[in-house]
Amino acid sequence: MMQVVNPVRFQDFSLESATQAVQEFKDQPGALLEALHKLQATFGYVDEAAMPMLAKLFNLSRAEVHGVTSFYHDFRRSKPGVYTVRVCQAEACQAMGSAALTDAIKAQLGCGLHETSADGLFSLEAVYCLGNCACSPSVMVDKQTYGRMSPERFKTLSAALAANAKGGN
Ligand code: FES
Structure with a gap:
């Protein structure tokens, strides 16, 4: 879990x-x-x-x-989603399929990098090494890092996050 x-x-x-x-x-x-x-x-x-x-x-x-x-690209110019999802694009993660993972996440959320999903839940960003290379490909949601990410695991994770956001309102 x-x-x-x-x-x-x-x-x-x-x-x-x-x-x-x-x-x-x-x-x-x-x-x-x-x-x-x-x-x-x-x-x-x-x-x-x-x-x-x-x-x-x-x-x-x-x-x-x-x-x-x-x-400074760190500064956002529009209101972020409830969660910010950062998908690692650096070497170790790339070698483990981060480009395909990024595409799958974009398709699932219906938004590109530096954009926010229409439901306002997820902003999507690229990041360059999360210090979690041994568990590539890695994704960070706010301050929590998740290793060995796959499109399927991201579906499970994003559904749990969405449920958590609703419960927290
Ligand atoms: S290259 Fe992705 S966590 Fe280091």
């Missing part, structure tokens, strides 16, 4: 709470990255509506804030 993680709950975005969340970085000229991380940790993504507020806070242009946000 695979261990199922509980979904991470993020706050709903509002400009007011975003402004509050980053106040601690005010007057720290180099802290834009930290502020972006804080927003992502609080809301699960960096909302477009926060950009002018950040520009003002750090005395930057909106274009500069946009530039930093899009340069």
